Amino acid sequence: MRNLWKWLGLAGAVGVATGGVLIARDQRQRKAYSADDVRERLHQRLAEVDTAGGEDERT
Template sequence: MRVWKLLGLAGILAGVATGAAVARDERVRRHYDAGEIRTRLHQKHDEAVARAETSEG
């Protein structure tokens, strides 16, 4: 019975840790304003296009 209690506690702690990580990532993501997000998306797009052109030729 003790093993099940430890497994349950470990599962709860894993859930709490995952929730904390998701909340932290969400706070970081929301910190950007619209202009910064647009700039980052354009940069990622340009990099993807450059990689595609490099792999084609």
């Protein structure tokens, strides 16, 4: 029974470490965009929403 708890504890620690790595990688990717890149992407997304969703709301 002791070995079971040791393995569960180890698995939990590995899960926490993996989550930290994924969050750090996501942050690095997000910071890689310049302000102009972010602005351009937001304008693109807004234009897509206006063309796709705007027709449904008006009718």
